[in-house]
Amino acid sequence: MSASGALPRWADVALIPALNLVLAFAISGLVILAIGEDPVAAVRIMIDGALGSSYGWGFTLYYATNFIFTGLAVAVAFHASLFNIGGEGQATLGGLGVALVCLALPWPHWALALPAATLGAALFGAAWAAIPAWLQARRGSHIVITTIMFNFIGASVLNYLLVNVLRPTGSMDPATGRFPPGTSLPTLHDMAAALGIAWGRNTPANVSFLIALLACFLVWVLIWRTRFGYELRAFGKSERAAVYAGINPVRITLIAMLISGALAGMMAVNTVMGEAERLVLNAVEGAGFIGIAVALMGRSHPLGVLLAALLFGFLYQGGAELALWTTIPRELITVIQALVILFTGALDNMVRAPVERLFARSRGAA
Amino acid sequence: MQTAPAAPATTRGAATAPPAIELRSISKAFGPVQANRDISLRVAPGTIHGIIGENGAGKSTLMSILYGFYRADAGEILIDGRPVAIPDSQAAIRAGIGMVFQHFKLVQNLSVLENVILGAEDGPLLRRSLARARAELAQLARDYELEVDPDAIVEDLSVGHQQRVEILKALYRDARILILDEPTGVLTPAEADHLFRILANLRQQGRTVILITHKLREIMEITDTVSVMRRGEMTATLRTAETGPEDLAERMVGRKVLLQVAKAPAQPGPEVLRVEGLRVTDDRGVERLRGIDLSLRAGEILGIAGVAGNGQSELLQVLGGYQRAEGRVLLNGAPIDLTGRRSDGRSRRARGIAHVPEDRQSRGLIMDFAAWENIAFGYHDAPEYRRNAILMDNAAMQTACARAMADFDVRPPLPMLPARAFSGGNQQKIVVAREIERNPDLLLVGQPTRGVDIGAIEFIHRRIVALRDAGKAVLLVSVELDEILGLADRIAVMFDGRIMGERLPGQTDERELGLMMAGMAEGAA
Structure with a gap:
């Protein structure tokens, strides 16, 4: 006789996240007021800067692409009740995979390089998730602990490789050399121009945004339409029941984490191949962690992840604009992002409980 | 509604006293x-x-x-x-008011005395409280036949004694x-x-x-x-x-119910299941099954009686494929792998063993899955539920669920509802429907009517008997003696990982079975 499941579906997927956001933005507004700035003006700058022009969109979608990949990575693991906190490290290694593929051959055309680089990113990301997954499945080492540690190991490995192995002789910069021109991905500007649409130049959003959209669809099919997805969700809901049904927990844990790691790794196609066109230190820039918030806010559903990723893309780009045009310090953006994560993730129940009561009461009165 | 004035014959001059x-x-x-x-x-x-x-x-x-x-x-x-x-x-x-819960609220690694005073200590130092409790416990033991060793650690006590500790706790608080x-x-x-x-x-x-x-x-x-x-x-x-x-x-x-299952005498056929020298040792090195021998024939229900925790669960788990064991199990004359990589629920189902698990909420069902997803649970790689090697056929599962719900009178008959939205009896009907509809050679049934309402009990019992009459073998584990006596064609009693003996339901009674369940040797009664 519990009150759980008292919410209609639309309230669960739309109303609650919306209320969470409103609260987060309201408190952000108070913070902006407290430091003596105008919140309304700030919002206007953010919206204008991130969404008001194709130039702004070019950045917003670029960031969103990263968050879609890392958000999907966390979401797939969530469905198996695994908390993959290692998106950062897996994306770092994914970058290595992209760089190795791109530098291996004088690629004649990006259409050939892109699938190969995507595969390299996925393989390296998956490999980096494989070790924590194996330790969890076989040895019971908690995946949260091991994936966190692998973030640090991944950063150190990349540091070593860039400084000692991959750095071109004579360069002072801990980075690989520039990728061959044949690996340069078309930006949204290029693609829009091919269709005869005017789109701002010099923005990093590129063709990998379309791959991210495709990934959303494929993850949806995987989780709700395939036999593996069925087993994955069953295992995530109840390991005891899964074992009764003959589902192998070791197999599910390993495959779920490999897919998760591969998705996180694929983020590097966007940053390393699409934007930087060489591998630098810290190419991931925290997107692995943002993925956790994106998956939480998106309720681990690919469509939700897509929307949440767009929101965080907006926050990133809008925040950069804010720092550029006002005296609001850049750190405030971190505060806003943190508030969004706090309200959508950690404080979800604070909003959910009263809303559920409200619905229960209105139904009781009916 | 009117409540009858409750003043039974046994009250001694309390007719005028206010109700307790x-x-x-x-x-x-x-x-x-x-x-x-x-x-x-x-x-x-x-x-x-x-x-x-x-x-x-x-x-x-x-x-x-x-x-x-x-x-x-x-x-x-x-x-x-x-x-x-x-x-x-x-x-x-x-x-x-004192309350004794179904699931005891005792601290397992404290002594009886410590449990009794927990939350009712007299002061910051325990010595005086313990001494007072010791004296009072001795008095209560004399007054009410509530003997328990006050210095025993709770986890070493039998379930019956743990329950006495719960009663003592309440009485100590002057309930x-x-x-x-x-x-x-x-x-x-x-x-x-x-x-x-x-x-x-x-x-x-x-x-x-x-x-x-x-x-x-x-x-x-x-x-x-x-x-x-x-x-x-x-x-x-x-x-x-x-x-x-x-x-x-x-x-x-709210309607008339049959408390006894009507069933014809069994027509046993060839042997379906043979268990020889089955042993299970748990993670802590404790032997849970100490050499089980069983034989079960087609068209027969073998009831396993026993107090919970005497190895019945392990027996079901081994036969269901998710517990490793030593010994030999033959199904239709061919051995079953008990230890290898291929020993799991999936391989058991492929051999024709269906399993209604003891705990439907944590094993038999995924409570957050819709009923239609649960109807395929364990059989989800069956060809009729798949479109191809990768994709599931959700529509086929929904159709199968609607059919099973009609056949087993699941209420409400809505395949889209999550399992947790159904009552215990209807949840169990979903599980029983799933397992019986696969037409297995051997049906394992654990506590089929635990937490199930009387109306559904009657229904589930009839379906189990119908499966038997169709010439299938049924292994029934239950802690309800009434259920065993009413359903089984033969009864084996388990105690401490062993079979204490076998009886025919017509030739035994609760008293004899009870003694065997308590570990009294055969014939010692």
């Missing part, structure tokens, strides 16, 4: 669900009052209100004629009204008899006992008065002497 407990129009709703509706009840001091009802009838909610876990939306509680407010369990204890929630579910018949003697002693000393149970036999055996609850309402309060099991069952369910 009186409830006036208690109501409680959880959202749209009215768990208790306008409940009134008077229990005379020095009596044993039974409350009987199906799962979800509101018994537990009512008792939780009495013990301060929930607050009633409306209504009054009077103790000894005085209105009281019971906002929390501390207030309930102060009002003289004059003792509420017991399904107290015999985990006891052997002998332990249950002892418990009833304790309750009778408590009554004799003027204490009031409220016994919540779904077992009609216990109501008839021990209570003075009985209340029947159905769908949140108290539909009747009767003197036990003036009613009978059939009458109570009908009042609980």
Whole structure:
């Protein structure tokens, strides 16, 4: 006789996240007021800067692409009740995979390089998730602990490789050399121009945004339409029941984490191949962690992840604009992002409980 | 509804005393669900009052209100004629109410004495409290046949003794009204008899006992008065002497029910299952099965009786494929892999073994999955549920679910509802439907009617017998002796990982089985 499941579906997927956001933005507004700035003006700058022009969109979608990949990575693991906190490290290694593929051959055309680089990113990301997954499945080492540690190991490995192995002789910069021109991905500007649409130049959003959209669809099919997805969700809901049904927990844990790691790794196609066109230190820039918030806010559903990723893309780009045009310090953006994560993730129940009561009461009165 | 003035013959001159407990129009709703509706009840001091009802009838909610876990939306509680407010369990204890839960609330690695004083210490230093409790426990043991070694560690005690500790805890806090929630579910018949003697002693000393149970036999055996609850309402309060099991069952369910399964004599065919020298050692190195030998033939129901925790679960788990074991198991004459990589639930199903697990909520169903997803659970790689090697055929699963729901009278017949939205009985029907519809050679059934209402019990029993009559073998594990005696064609009794012996249901009785369940050697009775 519990009150759980008292919410209609639309309230669960739309109303609650919306209320969470409103609260987060309201408190952000108070913070902006407290430091003596105008919140309304700030919002206007953010919206204008991130969404008001194709130039702004070019950045917003670029960031969103990263968050879609890392958000999907966390979401797939969530469905198996695994908390993959290692998106950062897996994306770092994914970058290595992209760089190795791109530098291996004088690629004649990006259409050939892109699938190969995507595969390299996925393989390296998956490999980096494989070790924590194996330790969890076989040895019971908690995946949260091991994936966190692998973030640090991944950063150190990349540091070593860039400084000692991959750095071109004579360069002072801990980075690989520039990728061959044949690996340069078309930006949204290029693609829009091919269709005869005017789109701002010099923005990093590129063709990998379309791959991210495709990934959303494929993850949806995987989780709700395939036999593996069925087993994955069953295992995530109840390991005891899964074992009764003959589902192998070791197999599910390993495959779920490999897919998760591969998705996180694929983020590097966007940053390393699409934007930087060489591998630098810290190419991931925290997107692995943002993925956790994106998956939480998106309720681990690919469509939700897509929307949440767009929101965080907006926050990133809008925040950069804010720092550029006002005296609001850049750190405030971190505060806003943190508030969004706090309200959508950690404080979800604070909003959910009263809303559920409200619905229960209105139904009781009916 | 009117409540009969509860003043049974056994009360000694208490006719004029106010009721020990009186409830006036208690109501409680959880959202749209009215768990208790306008409940009134008077229990005379020095009596044993039974409350009987199906799962979800509101018994537990009512008792939780009495013990301060929930607050009633409306209504009054009077103790000894005085209105009281019971906002929390501390207030309930102060009002003289003690509660013995179905699942004990004991600290396993503390001693009996330490458990008894926990939360009722006299001061910051334990020495004096322990000494006082020791003396009082000795007195209580003499008065009520409540002997327990005060220095024993709780986890070393039998379940029956742990329950006594729970009763002692309540009495130590000076409870004059003792509420017991399904107290015999985990006891052997002998332990249950002892418990009833304790309750009778408590009554004799003027204490009031409220016994919540779904077992009609216990109501008839021990209570003075009985209340029947159905769908949140108290539909009747009767003197036990003036009613009978059939009458109570009908009042609980709202229609006539058959308490006994009608079944023809078994027509055993060839041997389907043979178990030889089965041994299981758990993670801590404790031997849970110590060499089990069994034989089960087609068209036969073999009932495994025993107190919970004597190896029946492990036996089901080994046969179901998710517990490693040593020994030999033959199905239709061919051995089953008990240790290898291919020993899992999937390979067992492929061999024609279906399994209704003991715990449907944590094993048999994914509670968050829709009914249609659960109907394929364990059989999800069957060709009819798949479009190809990768994709599932959701439409086929939904059709199969709608058919099974119609066939097994699952209510409401909505495949889209999640499993947790169904009552216990309907959840179990989903599991039983899934397993029986695969037409297995061998059906393993664990506690098929635990937490299932009487109407659904009747239905599930009929389907199990029908499967037997179709020439299939059924291995039935249950802690309910009535169920074993009513369904099984042969009965094997398990104790401490061994088979104590086999009996035919017509040639044995609860007493003999009870002794075997308690580990008495065959013939020693």
